[in-house]
Amino acid sequence: MSSQKPHILVILGPTASGKTNVACNAALKLDGEIISADSRQVYKFMDIGTGKDIEEYTIDGQPIPYHLIDIKEPGYKYNIAEFQLDFIQALNDIVSRGKTPILCGGSGLYLEAALKGSSYLGIPMNEERRGELEKLGLEELQVIFEGLSEQVKRDLNNETKRRVIRAIIVDEYLKENPNFKTVDIPDFDFTIIGVDVSREVRRNKITKRLKHRVENGMIEEVEWLLQNYLTYDDLEYYGLEYKWIGQYLKKEISKEEMVRQLNIAIHQFSKRQMTWFRRMEKNGYNIHWVDGDISLKEKVDEVCNIYSAV
Template sequence: MTQEGQPKIVVIAGPTASGKSGLAVDLALSLSGEIVNADSMQVYRGMDIGTAKPTADEQKSVPHHLLDVVDPDEAFNAALYRRKALPVIADICSRGKTCLVVGGTGLYIRALLRGLMEAPPSDPELRKELHREWQRHGPGPLHERLRNIDPVAAASIHPNDRTRIIRAIEVASTSGRMFSDLTKTHGFRDLKLRALQICLHMERDLLYERINKRTQQMISMGLIEETRALLKNGYSPELKPMKAIGYRHIIRYLQGKWSLEEAIACLQRDTRRYAKRQLTWFRAEPDAIWIDPRAVDMVLDKIHRFLASAQ
C-alpha cells in the first residue's frame, strides 16, 4: 500500500504474443504475487485456445483472477472490468501479495488506472459504417473527418488509433458534444491505484514470427475443435466474442467459405495488424516503461524499487 492508502500494482502490458503471460508467471513466483487478467477476451468461459489463456499449469502455479468471468453471450466491458478488478486488487494487496495486472487490452488498463468518462451510448449502425469506411479507405479519411469535427481530439489521437477515432466521431455525431470536451471535463484522474506500467517491446520481425508460430500452435492445440464446440453450444457467430480474431476466421473455415490455409493466413495477418494497433495504443501512454521481455532481472529491479518507494 502507498502512504496515501492506494494499493500498488504492477502492470505488464504489450502486444499479443510478446510473452506477457510467461513473464508474469515468472515474476509472480519471484515476488509472491498474484495475477489479475487485463485481456478482454480471456474473461469468456470456453474460449481458451483462441485467447491464449494461461495454461492449467500456469494457473496452478500462480493464482489468477478475472479469467472465465462470463459466458460468450453475456455483456462485458471496461466499466464492468474496473468494477470487478478493484476489489480483487484490494484483497490481493491486503494479504501482502504483489498484484500483477497482465494483458493487452489497453482500454481495460486505462479504465482501471484512470476511470472512465460518462459518454453517450454507442450507435451500433454508425460504428459498423465507420469500421467499413476504415477498411475500405484506411485511417486517413476518418482522421481528417475527425479533424473537421473536433480538431482538438484529432490532434491528441494518433492517426492509426482506429478505436478512439471512431469513438470520437460517434460521440460527436450522436450527442453533438465534442469528444475533447468530455475528456477534458473528466480528466481521467479517478485514481484508485498507484501503478508501475511496464510495456513489453521486441523487434517487429521477431514479434511477427512469434505471432505466426503461435497461430500454428493454436490450430495444433485444437482451436478448430474449440470453435466448433462453441457453435454447437448455441453461441451465434454474430456474438461479439465470436467475431474476435481467431474465432471468426475458423468460423469462415467451418462454413466452407475459406480453406484452412486461407483461414490460417488471414488469422496471422489480422493478428499482426492487431499487434500494431496495440503498440499504437500503448505508445500513447505517458507513464509506460518499455522493456524487452527477456530482461527479467531488469524488470525485477524496477519492480523492487517501485514497491520499496514511498511514492
C-alpha cells in the same frame, strides 16, 4: 516504498511477447496475484482462441492466483465500464490480503482504463440502442462519433465498431443524465514494465503459435462454441481468430486462406498494440522496457528489481 498506497506492477506487451509467463513468474517471487487486462479472456470456454495459456499460471507446481479470466459466459457483451468495476473489486481484494497486485495484458485500452479510470464507470449499456447502431457500418458510425462531445471523444476512441458504439451510447447517456458522476478509481501507485520483443522474433512467434493452435484444437473449440453458445455474428464480434475461423467454417474461405489471413491480421494487431504503447509513453506513462529476447530468469529478475526499486 514510503507511500502506504497500493503499488501495482503492470506488465504489458504485444501478443506473443511472453508477458503472461513473465508476470506469473514475477508473481511467484513477489507473492502476487494476476489481474488480467484482456477483453476476451473474460469468457469461459474461449480458451485457445483467446490465448489464455492457463498452464502458465502454475509455476513449479504452485498455482498463481488470477482474476478476470473465465468470469462471463460466451455470447455476453462485456464492456470497458464493467472491466473497470471488476478491476477495482479485484484490486481491493488482492490488497486486502496483503498480496502484490500485478496487472497484465496487451490491451492498451483496458490497461489505461484501469490506470486512469476515465471511461465512465457505471453507465449502463443500452441494448436496444446498441442493436440499432450495430446495423450501421463503421464509417457511418464514425460520422456520428465526430459529432459527440469533445470530452467523450478524448476519453474513448473510434478504432473499432464496438468502441464507437460504446462512445455513442455514453455520449447520449450523459446528455440525458447531465448530473452523472463517474466512479473513482482507488488511489494507487504503479510501475509499468513492457516486454519488448524484436519485430522479427515476434513475427516468428506469432506464426509458430498460430500453427500450433490450429493443429491443437482451436478450430474444434470454435465449432463447439457455435454448437453451444455462439452464432456466426458473435464470432465476428469477438474478432481475429473467431472471425476468420467462422468464415472457414461457413466455407467462405479455405483452411489455408483462413490461416494466411489470420496470420496477417494477428501481425497487424501486434503492430497496433505497439503503436498504442508508444502513444501511452507520449502521453506521460513511464514504461520500463525489458528485453524480451533474454532468458526468462533474466527478465523476471529485472522486472522484480525495477518494481522493488520504486
